[in-house]
Amino acid sequence: MPLKDYLSALRILILDADTDNDNSESRRLLLSKKLPELTTTELDDLLKIPAEKIDIYKRTVFGGESTIVQNHYRYSIAVIKQFFPEVYGKSFDLIAAIKQLHTSLPWKSNQTLEFSANFYRFCLDTYGLIIEQQPYLAELLQYEFMMLNIRRAADSDSTLIFDLNRFSTNQVSEILSKQMQSPVNSCLLKCRYDLLQIISFYRQNNIFPTQIPAEQYYFGLGRNQKKLPVSLKLAEFEFTFCTLPQLLTIEEYASAFFAVNSEVDEVAAFQLALKRLQELLSFGVLGIID
């Protein structure tokens, strides 16, 4: 079937072959080896295509894809770019990385989310030496991938409420008995590095710190009122609270809050608990079942 071979040949010429030093003989050998059913006439058509014109497609394909990952993994790519020369002795070339990505994890659908998932896996597999030196890179990649998923995920038809003020006319006891759950489009991360602080440091200094102590951090990722992805640092008890399999009430959250804030008097602690809970709700990390 010549049409399929034509198209496959173009895929090979654009994605696989190095046309920088192309000549018709090398192209003839490449295509006839990979697509033995191509006829002489079809091969002649394909050999007539100037290498510099194929190069335009290479640039638009790989350039377009590098823009996608730069939008989705802004911070992770900046980490790789910063530490790549130290680890590999040369500058980081994103276009070369995208070419390599195509070979190791071909993009199989028309969904950019799949391409970005491939890039995440590719970085973990390929930049092990950087991750060894700057272990937060693996967590940053995961964080950015999850933020992307939260940004893009289909809307759920849940009727969760994200504002305590909606219950302003209810009795306190009624409010406290309301149950909560983690929304579909939210996610919890347990990390060894304070990713939000690392990102903030980069935003201020345009560089990542080199020595970062590992501890234990918890993050909640969700959608805010405008349905944009947002994240905040969680206390350990909040992470535990959100990961429990059963539905818990506002009262149970307040009790857990009191337990770790025992130095604050009860009235003030209650107000602080509700204020904090409102924050978790507005970050879409928890929602109230009405």
Next chain:
Amino acid sequence: MKNFNLPVFGAGAGLRHSHFEEIIRTKPAFDWFEVITENFINYGGWARECLSEINKFYPLIAHGVGLSVGSTDPLDLVFLKKLKTFAEEINSPWVSDHLCFTMVDHTNLNELIPLPFTREAVNNCAERIKEIQQITGKPFLVENVTRYITVSDREMDEAQFISSVLEQADCGLLLDLTNIYLNSQYHNFDPYEFLNKIPLQRVAQIHLAGSRINDRGEIIDAHNAPVFPEVWDLLKFTLKTTGPTSILIEWDNDLPPLDTLLKEVEICRAVLKEVCS
């Protein structure tokens, strides 16, 4: 038959995320917007919310970049069913995509790659377009693409290829005049002769765009500048045959303020008035 018997919406622009909030806030004088389907199908969140809001005030038309109309891979039936649902949700009167391929051997090239102008490619495209129209339940328009290469023109030229697909699939044409202009520059042909060879009565929508010379001294189809003056002339020529048609300004890179897009849209309106009134 005019406009492939489809409604005419006036002058619009491609809807881009960075303009969403301003459009919702200021409701600028665009007649309609075109929506890239792959940016919305399967997705929710802020962008989808904005789209619903914008759709309350403007007609939206679904335009795809990933159906891979000319591919030999099977059509993505799951995606097509979602496209049907999406087109119904936004009340799109038709759906469109490009006369090219973007996937082959189950690999996405993420670019509009031209097809060989062969009888086999015509048959393949026509069969697939019929299936797309059947599944989506909407009229389908194919868009002529920019092509930096000629894969094969032994059996027919591009104008014959486009015409054959349109007739055999019985679909509409999304006529990209910028692509014709650029192709005429790349492949040294007369764009007016080209327009005379294709069935303009099937044109239901027109795309216009411009590009700056890049740092290699090339003009590629970057959609990052005002419409080329030569393309306005091609528009006037085309409208003499098609009559009033839905026209769209495409601007995807180095996105300007909405006012700049509106100025382009106002030129479209002036041309429509000059030629068609």
